[in-house]
Every structure is written in structure tokens, then in C-alpha cells.
Amino acid sequence: MTAEALSGTASPGPRPRIRRGVRLSYDKVRNTPVVLHPEGVLIPNPTATAVLELCDGEHSLTEIARLLADRYDAVQPEQIRSLLDRLADKQVVEWT
Amino acid sequence: MTNPKGAVPPLSLTAELTHRCPLHCGYCSNPIELLTRDQELDTATWREVLTQAHDIGVLQVHFSGGEPLGRKDLAELIEHTAGLGAYVNLVTSGLGLTEARLQSLVDAGLNHVQLSVQGADAAIGDRIAGTRAHHHKIIAADLVRRAGLPLSVNVVLHRENHHQVAALIDFAEELGADRLELANTQYYGWALRNRSQLMPTADQLAAAELIVQDALVRLKGKMQIVYVIADYPEKFPKPCTYGWGARQITVAPDGTVMPCPAASAISTLQLENVRERSLGEIWYDSSSFNAYRGDDWMSDTCRSCDRRELDFGGCRCQAFLLTGDAAATDPVCHKSPDRGVVDLILAEPRRTGLVMRSPSR
Ligand SMILES: C[S@@+](CC[C@H](N)C(=O)[O-])C[C@H]1O[C@@H](n2cnc3c(N)ncnc32)[C@H](O)[C@@H]1O
Ligand code: SF4
Ligand code: SF4
Numbered sequence: 001m002t003a004e005a006l007s008g009t010a011s012p013g014p015r016p017r018i019r020r021g022v023r024l025s026y027d028k029v030r031n032t033p034v035v036l037h038p039e040g041v042l043i044p045n046p047t048a049t050a051v052l053e054l055c056d057g058e059h060s061l062t063e064i065a066r067l068l069a070d071r072y073d074a075v076q077p078e079q080i081r082s083l084l085d086r087l088a089d090k091q092v093v094e095w096t
Numbered sequence: 097m098t099n100p101k102g103a104v105p106p107l108s109l110t111a112e113l114t115h116r117c118p119l120h121c122g123y124c125s126n127p128i129e130l131l132t133r134d135q136e137l138d139t140a141t142w143r144e145v146l147t148q149a150h151d152i153g154v155l156q157v158h159f160s161g162g163e164p165l166g167r168k169d170l171a172e173l174i175e176h177t178a179g180l181g182a183y184v185n186l187v188t189s190g191l192g193l194t195e196a197r198l199q200s201l202v203d204a205g206l207n208h209v210q211l212s213v214q215g216a217d218a219a220i221g222d223r224i225a226g227t228r229a230h231h232h233k234i235i236a237a238d239l240v241r242r243a244g245l246p247l248s249v250n251v252v253l254h255r256e257n258h259h260q261v262a263a264l265i266d267f268a269e270e271l272g273a274d275r276l277e278l279a280n281t282q283y284y285g286w287a288l289r290n291r292s293q294l295m296p297t298a299d300q301l302a303a304a305e306l307i308v309q310d311a312l313v314r315l316k317g318k319m320q321i322v323y324v325i326a327d328y329p330e331k332f333p334k335p336c337t338y339g340w341g342a343r344q345i346t347v348a349p350d351g352t353v354m355p356c357p358a359a360s361a362i363s364t365l366q367l368e369n370v371r372e373r374s375l376g377e378i379w380y381d382s383s384s385f386n387a388y389r390g391d392d393w394m395s396d397t398c399r400s401c402d403r404r405e406l407d408f409g410g411c412r413c414q415a416f417l418l419t420g421d422a423a424a425t426d427p428v429c430h431k432s433p434d435r436g437v438v439d440l441i442l443a444e445p446r447r448t449g450l451v452m453r454s455p456s457r
Contacts, residue, residue, distance in 0.1 A: 021208050021246030021274075025181060029105050029153035036183035038208040038246055038275065041107050041155050091274065091320055 014095040016064070016084050017057035022092050024052050037092055047072060048087070051080055057096050099380045101389035103341060105153025106379055110346040110357060111142065113170070115162040115456040118191045120226030121214065122450035123252045123294055125284040126162070127360055130456035135350040139169040141371070143176050145347055148375040150180040154345070158185045158210075162349070162456065165192035171204045178205025185210060187250075190236030191229060198239045209240045210248040211271075216263035224256060226452040237271035249273040253304070254281045254294035256450065261304045265311045269319055278308065279324035284358040284413060292447040301326055328438050332403065333410025333426035340388035340412060345379065353378045355385055358413040362422045388412050388423070397425045397432065 018024065022037040024044075033049045035042040044052060050071065054064045061084065065077035087093045115130035137145070146157065157177045164170055165188055177184050186201065187210045213233050215221030221230035240247045249268040253261070261278065268276040280301075283291045296304075308323045315321060327334045337344060337356065346354045351370040354360060360367065365384045379385055388408075391399055398409040409415075410426020418427045419434045427434035 019246070020244060023183065023207070025155075027153070027155060029151075034155060036155055036207075038185065038210075038248060041183075088317075 013060045013062050015057050015060050016055045016088075016093045017096050018052060018055045019091060019094050024049070035092055037090070042090070042092065047075055047079075048083060051083060052087075052093070055084075055093050099386070099389075101341075101386050103380055103385070103389060106149070106345050107154065107343045108156040108158065108345070109146070109149045109154045110158045110160055110344065111146070111164075111173070112160050112162065112346065112348050112357070113142070113164045113167045113173070114349050116166045117161060117163040117189065117453075117455065118166075118227060119163070119189050119214075119229055120452040120455065121224060121252070122226075122286070122290045122452055123224070123254050123281045124286040124453045125282055125358060126453075127285045128289065130162075130454075131349045132456055136167075137347075137349065137351045137370070139172060141351065142169070142173050145351070145370050145375060146173065146177050146182075147180065148370075149345065150177075150182055152376045152379055154182060156183040156185065158187055160187035163189055163191060165197065171200045174201055174206050175204035178207075183207050188212070188236070189225075189229065190232045193232070193236045193239060195239055198243055202243050202245065206245065208246050208248065209236075210250055210277075211236055211240070211273075212250045212252070213264070213267065213271075214251075215257050216260040216267045220257055220260060224450075234271065237273070241272045246274045247272060248275040248277060250277045250279065252279055252281050253296065255296045255300065255446070256294075258296045258300035258304060262307045262311075265307070265315075265321070269315070273319055275320040275322070277322045277324065278304075279322075280326035282324075282327075282358075284361060284417070286453050288417065290450055291441070292444065293450045295328070295442075295446060296326060297446075298329065301329065327414075327428050328442055330428060331430045333407055333414070333428040335407040336388070336409070336411050339408045341379070341385040342389070345375065347375075353382075353384075355388075356413065358411075359384070361413050362416045364416070364422060393423050395423065395425050397429075401431065 025034050025036055027034045032043055035044055050068055051064060065080050068075050084093060114136055174184050184206050185208045186206055190211050214224040218230040222228050237247060249271055251264050281287050281294045312321050341355045346357045352367050353370055354367060367384050368378045368382050391404055394409050398404050410429055412422045415424040415426050416422035418437050425432040427437050
């Protein structure tokens with residue numbers, strides 16, 4: 001399935017948002033983006049970082065998938081969904 | 097800076113601002129001899145410690161104690177830490193938290209509050225805390241929720257409150273916790289003195305296990321539950337966090353720098369102080385942080401074991417407290433030649449009469 005196929009529905013779908021108390025930041029000592037959250041620190045890979053930058057409660061999953069498909073050819077919408085599910089389990093993002 | 101043991105930058109700092117505390121928890125893991133107010137680092141020194149921590153890579157600061165709210169400069173230290181870009185967590189009993197005080201901390205940049213709860217109701221909560229503490233938990237949790245901060249509730253479990261596990265889960269839900277940590281007592285400091293009185297029965301542990309399993313499923317996505325098991329009855333030890341000197345630094349109220357909050361128990365360790373040496377030098381170059389990095393120090397039992405990457409040979413503080421040798425295999429491990437020590441403790445008849453924690457001046 002492509003991002004286009006996913007966006008073909010009337011409903012824009014759920015909009016992920018970084019949870020309150022969680023922060024995406026950049027660490028100058030390690031030269032890497034970091035996710036700071038109540039229990040610790042995650043070091044997101046470039047795809048996760050790009051997804052998290054769009055987790056503002058404004059963009060729907062479909063839109064995020066479309067925006068990232070332009071940048072990262074290999075990224076499938078299903079992968080983004082499962083990445084977001086994992087981040088939701090870790091209480092980094094929530095669905096709105 | 098490079099380090100012969102392959103140390104990488106630390107991620108978190110626990111700043112124990114004071115040992116002073118209005119509660120008297122018999123399970124408290126802080127040392128038996130508490131530091132007094134006149135031994136505490138002053139504001140300027142704490143600021144310098146926090147700056148140094150940030151410079152060497154610390155991204156998360158836990159303000160703890162004792163009761164960190166007992167320090168008048170808490171808001172200033174939070175503001176300084178948040179200004180450096182680090183994540184700020186407050187570990188508190190909730191006593192002393194008013195709406196105005198919390199607002200000042202939130203304005204300063206506080207990100208998260210971890211509130212300790214002693215029991216599911218006032219009768220047990222106040223008895224364990226040794227003071228009227230329980231109603232403060234309800235007030236504090238409500239303030240934190242209304243301020244819009246995420247809330248974690250921490251409960252230390254022992255024989256006097258283990259029967260309340262289900263009620264404690266309900267209580268944490270009522271408090272609006274995003275996360276609940278149910279931790280069986282770890283026997284360090286004052287808690288070690290009360291070990292026999294605190295140690296849960298096998299029946300209590302078995303019952304709790306089922307209740308927690310059920311709650312994990314029932315509350316998935318609503319409230320996260322972390323259950324820290326009692327290690328003595330286990331076959332394998334708990335890991336030494338992510339490894340000794342791998343991620344965390346603890347600074348005691350007087351500036352003593354430790355690889356873990358319980359490390360002052362290891363009397364053979366040459367702990368250093370931020371008043372004498374920079375945090376970076378202590379992290380990379382001190383004998384205390386280098387002592388149990390890597391696996392050269394390990395006994396043959398651990399060095400030849402596949403699990404050493406998972407548990408790092410278990411807890412160094414526990415090894416020292418139970419065997420007198422901080423480099424020994426954690427005696428909880430069934431492969432340890434000292435496992436008999438733990439079995440004996442488990443088999444002993446349990447004493448009653450929890451001794452309340454004596455206060456610091
Ligand atoms: C020593 S307290 C200091 C902060 C504050 N006074 C409080 O109790 O929340 C830090 C944390 O350690 C936990 N704790 C204390 N004694 C413990 C023990 N023996 N085993 C495990 N956790 C313990 C407390 O519940 C608290 O979450
Ligand atoms: S565990 Fe209890 S006695 Fe110990 S510092 Fe925390 S509130 Fe105070
Ligand atoms: S022998 Fe050492 S490394 Fe192996 S499981 Fe036991 S404590 Fe862990």
C-alpha cells in the first residue's frame with residue numbers, strides 16, 4: 001500500500017502527538033537527536049526523528065506518511081504506523 | 097576525554113539535594129548516618145555541578161533527597177538545569193508542595209514529578225511514613241495534574257503493605273498517575289536494618305504477581321505499571337543498572353560523587369567529591385567509577401558466564417553488604433558460592449516491629 005492509497009479516505013485518520021512531558025531535542029555532546037522522557041533518554045534513528053518532528057497533533061498519520069515518502073523512498077506507511085505504535089507503548093506519543 | 101575502560105558520556109544525574117526529610121519511612125534506602133544541613137553543598141556549588149554534568153553529556157536530572165522541597169533554592173536549581181537544556185524530574189514525598197511552590201517550579205522548567213506513596217489509605221500510609229503524610233499525596237497529585245505535568249507514583253512494597261497491591265494500583269489510578277512503579281524494597285541503608293521486618297512472605301509475592309499481571313493488561317495505554325521484583329528469592333540477580341559507571345551519576349548532599357545511590361555502603365570504595373575534583377575527571381578517571389567497569393574485575397564465575405552482559409554480575413553494593421567483597425558475584429545468583437547467605441536470610445523467622453527512620457538535623 002502507498003501513502004496515496006492510505007490518503008484516499010474521507011477521514012484524515014488519527015493524529016499522533018508527542019506527549020506532554022516528552023521532548024525532542026538535540027544533544028551536542030553526542031551529536032544526535034534525543035528524546036527526553038520521564039523514564040530516560042531515547043536516541044531515535046533518522047526516520048524516527050523525522051516522524052517525531054511531525055507528531056504535533058496537526059498532521060495525521062496519512063499526512064506524515066505522505067510527507068516522508070517524498071524524503072525517504074524506502075519508508076512504508078505500515079512501518080510508520082508500527083513505529084508510532086511502539087512510541088505510543090513507550091508513552092512517547094499519543095493518538096489524538 | 098577517553099577512558100581505558102571504554103566509558104561513554106553519562107546520561108543522567110541524581111542530585112540528592114538534602115538528606116533532611118519530614119517522613120520516617122522504615123524502608124528508606126538512604127544511609128543510616130544522614131548528612132546534616134551544614135554539610136550540604138551551597139547553591140553556587142550545585143549550579144556548578146549541574147553545569148559540569150551537562151558539559152559531559154547529562155541529559156536528565158533527578159532532584160531527590162531526602163526531601164528536595166526542603167531546599168529553598170530548588171526553583172533556582174531547576175531553572176539553571178532547564179536552561180542548560182536538560183530534562184528535570186522531581187522525586188518527592190509531596191510534603192511541602194503547595195500550589196504556589198509548584199507553580200514556581202513549573203515556571204522554572206520542571207518536566208515531571210515522581211511522587212512516593214506509602215500506602216493505599218491514610219491508616220497504613222501514615223503509619224509507614226511515621227507522620228501524617230497520606231493526605232499530602234492526594235493534594236500533591238492533584239496539583240501536579242492541574243499544572244499539566246506528567247505524574248509517576250512510586251510505591252515501595254514490603255510486608256506491611258504488600259497485601260494492598262490491588263488497592264495501591266486503584267489509588268494510583270485515582271491520583272491520575274501516568275505511571276506507577278511498584279518496587280519491592282531493596283535492602284540498603286536504613287532498609288537493611290529492617291530487612292527481617294520488611295521482607296514479604298512468599299505468599300504475598302505470589303499474590304502480587306497475579307494482581308500486577310492482570311493490571312498490566314487491564315490498564316495498558318492508560319497507566320503504565322513497572323513492577324520491580326524482590327530479588328532474594330530469584331535465581332538470577334538484578335542487573336547493576338546499565339552497568340557500573342555506564343550511564344548514571346549520583347551526587348550526595350555533601351558533594352560525594354557515586355556510581356549509584358547505594359554506593360556509599362561500599363566502604364572499600366574511594367569516593368571523591370565535587371568540591372575537590374570536576375565531575376568529568378571523576379566520571380572518567382576516578383578509581384571508584386573505574387572499579388567495576390568492563391569485566392576484568394569479575395570473579396571467574398561471572399567472567400565465564402553468558403549473562404554477564406545482561407546483569408554485569410549483579411549489584412556491587414549487595415555483593416559488598418552480604419559478602420564483604422564488592423567484586424564478588426551477587427550472592428542472589430544461584431551460581432554464587434555465597435548463595436547460602438541469601439537462602440539463610442530467606443529461611444530465618446521474620447521479626448516484627450519496623451524501626452522508624454531517624455531524622456536528619
Ligand atoms: C530515597 S527517596 C527520596 C525522595 C523522597 N523523599 C521520596 O521518598 O520520594 C527516592 C526514591 O527511592 C524510593 N525508595 C526509598 N527506599 C527504597 C528502598 N529501600 N527500595 C527501593 N526504593 C526505595 C522512594 O520511594 C523514592 O521513590
Ligand atoms: S524514602 Fe521516606 S524517609 Fe526516605 S527520603 Fe524518601 S520520604 Fe524520606
Ligand atoms: S554468574 Fe555472574 S554474570 Fe552469570 S548470572 Fe550469575 S551474577 Fe550474572
